[in-house]
Amino acid sequence: MKNVVAPVKNVVAAQDAFDNLCNRSLGVPGIGLIHGETGYGKTTAVTYLFNQVNGIYVRALSADTPSSLLGRVMGELGAQPMARTARMVDYILEHMSMYERPLFIDEADYLMDDVKLLETVRDLYDCTEVPVVLIGMDQIARRISTRRQFFNRISEWVEFKPADLEDVQIAADAMLDDGIGIDVDLLDELRRQAKGEMRTIAIGLDKIERLAKANELDCVTLAHWGSQPFKNNR
Ligand SMILES: Nc1ncnc2c1ncn2[C@@H]1O[C@H](COP(=O)(O)OP(=O)(O)OP(=O)(O)O)[C@@H](O)[C@H]1O
Ligand SMILES: [Mg+2]
Structure with missing residues (x-):
């Protein structure tokens, strides 16, 4: 399979929202939120976005403190963490502003447990407006809606939805090796069994592609596939 990000509707929605953040009018706040269930493709979509804009990407951890999170941002900027939090904030602010580098924080649920963490992120935004x-x-x-000061700065919300048949088709077109096709009935069965979750859809497409290669099929149908599961651990 090709190692590409398929332009499914969730990816397009994330891209549109991010473009809106970058091109917003004066006075419109610039924090975005992308949320949705596990495996729907959030991290993949965001990886795609931040690579385009030289963004800074960090993953929050359950044990994070402001100092540890800022230390990882420093690492992404190619710098060593510093002992004093305030100095790291200064350094990061300077880099975000000077180079207009947007900040992406994955697994941001962990920020919700700690007001200090959330306030640190709000400071980074307020002082740079990046x-x-x-x-x-x-x-x-x-x-997040209970944290009013933060909530009020969010101008773009994207909820990732389960993939529909059109998305599965888009994923197949983008990801399958050239010359391999999948019949629409089999794509729909994959969508149904995966419950629209992109992680399972990607695994299923890979398995179908292997079957096509092993049997030299140009187009795999439901009849070729039979009743085997798309994931091993079902
Ligand atoms: N648009 C896409 N194009 C190609 N593959 C994708 C796409 N979206 C998701 N995938 C595949 O699905 C897997 C899971 O996606 P991802 O890790 O982005 O989900 P997530 O929403 O971040 O899940 P979690 O909440 O568990 O972190 C990826 O490793 C990738 O293989
Ligand atoms: Mg993720």
């Missing part, structure tokens, strides 16, 4: 994008699971949208 876009900051948080990526989290479904609960994040509800939890």
Whole structure:
């Protein structure tokens, strides 16, 4: 399979939202939130975005403190963490502003447990006004709405939805090796069994492609596939 990001609807929505953040009018706040269930493709979409804009990407950890999170941002900037949090903030602010480098924080659910962490991120945004994008699971949208000062700075929300048949088709077109096709009935069965989750869809497409190669098939149908599962651990 090709190692590409398929332009499914969630990816396009994330791209549009990010473009809006970058091109927003004066006075419109610049924090974005991407949320949705596990395996829907959030991290993949964000990887695609930040690579285009030389963004800074960090993953929050459950044990994070402001100092440890900022230390990882420093690492992404190619610098060593510093002993004093305030100095790291200064350094990061300077880099974000000077080079207009948006900040992406994945697994941002972990920020919700700690007001200090959330305030640190808000400081980075307020002092630079460079876009900051948080990526989290479904609960994040509800939890963030209780943090008013943060919530009010969010101007773009994207909820990742389960892939529909059109998305599975787009993924197959983008990811399968040239010369291999999948019949629409089999794509729909994959969508149904995967419940629209991109992680399982990617695994299923890979397995179908192997079957096509092993049997020299140009187009794999439901009849070729039979009733085998798309994932081994079902
Ligand atoms: N647009 C896409 N194009 C190609 N592959 C994709 C796409 N979206 C997701 N995938 C595949 O699905 C896998 C899971 O996606 P990803 O890790 O982005 O999900 P997630 O929403 O971040 O999940 P989690 O909440 O568990 O972190 C990826 O490793 C990749 O193989
Ligand atoms: Mg992820």
